[in-house]
Amino acid sequence: MPERTLLSPARWLGIFAVIFASLCAAAVVDATAQFGSRTRNSWLTCSYIAAKITRGSALASPKLVVISGSNATLGIDMETLGRALSIRAFNFGLSASDGPGFQSFEAAKILKPGDAVLMPLEYMAYDYGRPQDSLVDAVYACGHDYWQSLALGERLFYVMAAKPWRLIDAMVFESRKDEVARTAAEASDEAGPLGQRLSEAMPAATQTLSGVQQPLAIRFDPASPGVRAIAKFIREAQQRQIAVFATWPNTLLFPEYRDNPELRKIRAFYDSLAVPVIGTPEDAMFPPDLMGDTIFHLNRAGIAVRTQRLTRSLADNPAFNSWLATSHGQAADVEHQSSNPAGGSDR
């Protein structure tokens, strides 16, 4: 059947250009409207981060801050670690899906010169590429400063990734004032005094987890945005006189991980940045009976073992000991100055 109205090439191209330009403009308008709008999930994340920033900033320096995904919050007991090493320690573990760029950007807000950072990043951080939906959601809710810190191409990603229906979710959520308040309170409680809330009633090893037989595909991609973000954060931290240490994430033990060349690449990456790596990957690998609800989360017993092993590894590391000695000295100075009414040095 012949087409009713065939267009001239110029007219056809004109229609094409107008529609394409309109769609691009709509995407920009949509993205602009999304900033500051909160969905329930993004508000949970934002409140959690805000609580961690408030409590972490209140902790005097020098302090040890753990930056990672949730393997840290459900892996390292900061209270026990801090007591064992006689340091102030704070857990800034967020979620692995946030990626190392966002995790370190937010954590940097509580860091001061003289502090130390320990990074037990989940293995997916080393080939983290396209930001996940949960991160896009959080960035639109409370990460405008993070978005502004990105390169143009990465900013464009968020513009293109803004889903119009997210605005509807946000409007529905904002209309429920009590839910907004409840969500913030829930997140604040979850953040705990030292960045984590550990209860005795944490999930025990699950039947399903012990049946899982597929190990993670660990990949180190030096060109990935994840690895580039880690390197950027480390360089900036080192410039700010913040000591950086890396370690391995707690995860379920698989024999296949033994002699994995990707793990050697991760170590070489940190070596190239003069970042001491604490312990071995095997130190952080645990059998199913010590695991919690995912292959990165430990149960209460697992956290105790993990914290004990990590404490020992940190204490055995000369670079960490050097930072520890300096930080203990600084802490003593601070105490001395605060006990001296003049606040000056006792020359």
Add this chain to the structure above:
Amino acid sequence: MLFNSNTFLFAFLPFVLAGFFVAKNLSGGRAAQFWLAICSIVFYASAGLSLLPPLALSILVNFLTGRALTRRHLRGETTTALLFAGVAFNLFLLGWFKYANFAVANLNLFGLHLALPGIVLPLGISFYTFTQIAFLADAAHGLASEYDILRYVLFVTFFPHLIAGPIIHHREMMPQFAPERLTLRIFDHLPKALMLFTIGLAKKVLLADGFATLAQPVFDNAAHGLAPDAIAAWGATLAYTFQIYFDFSGYSDMALALALMFGIRLPVNFLSPYKSASIIDFWRSWHMTLSRFLRDYVYIPLGGNRRGAWRRYVNLMIVMTVGGLWHGAGWTFLCWGALHGFYLLVNHAWRGATGRWRLTPLSLWSGRAITFIAVALAWVLFRADTFAAARTIYTAMFGLNGVAVSVHLLTALGIPNGAQLGPIRIIPLLAAQLGQAEVILLCLAGLAFVWLLPNSMELTGFAPSPGSALARKLEFRNAARFAAAAAVCLFACISVINSGAPSAFIYYRF
């Protein structure tokens, strides 16, 4: 510079098009030729300036050899020795850049301790070498002649085909590069070219890259010795089968569309190969210009089918093994080619024994299914990094690593942990790790796409229309609905491109 990158889409292409229109309208066809040649060289050099010397050397030697061959042919002198020398030069160049590392690595297996040359493969060398071998052969037989270096440079480097084909013939391209042709009104082609380009981009960005995310983890794991279960292995194999289809077909669409924007019509390279009811038909519609090259310049000179059935089979095996090795310097590529040679041999033997079947719906669909599965099985060799990785995938496909099933499904079915299904082990799997349903559904959607829809060549007039009602409805016309569809589709592609790093086309590696 990738066709699916922002730099190409928003800077290079508009700039080249604008410059081309200005050049041809203000200064004529010769200026347009010059502009296109310069831009094509810039396009190639954007991948690295070090790529230029091998390309320049190849062009210069082949141009001079071709000119000498033409003169000898016109004088009635023998061209065999010069043709042999020219082809030998091309094979040496290709061999040095593409196969030296491979050869040394294999020689070292015999106890030699030769240092690996560490040669970097120049982009598109397989394509521009074959294009020029064809030119030399045609020149020796009086089928091509070229005395204009600018036109020859444009013929070899024209950016739509330079990196990954199609492999073009001098005689089909040169009349189109003539200055008087370039000054014709080519604005009329732009809507169709834009539509075809958008279809190709969508195949690459929305489909091929999507299937890649399903295939890659399993093949990468296999390369590290981690064995998948049967469902994951089949899922990854089928996902790769669709990935390479949409990747190469998308690239071919874009190449044809880009050339059409300048009024040039490249040969069709891809014509629904998965609709083929036999392996013979598959190779008539997959990478058609490579098949044409191998037929005209390897198979027929070897004797083709003129020296009996056995000689034909030997020739087929030689041609397909060469074709396999052309794709990459590795034993897995060679074996992939040999496997297809074997498929062709069986197909010809079957036809010889049974005669040509009358195509009924049953024979058509069973032929399609058998061909599709045979091709998919062969892709494992093509995709796997090593034989060990390929063996891991094949072993898994035949159930020897067990079948992973959701723990919830096992519980619902009352199957205990560690149960066996005959010789096949059942592996309980966390719901969080399940992507099986998604993979199965996507593969079924892919199959429906490649089997049931008319292809982009048919829809844009590069190939005869199948004539179905659906094809008639989708055939391109300068109508507003096509402009809207192209704009929406292009916007979707741009959104996806800017949601991650652009991925290279598979055939860029060859």
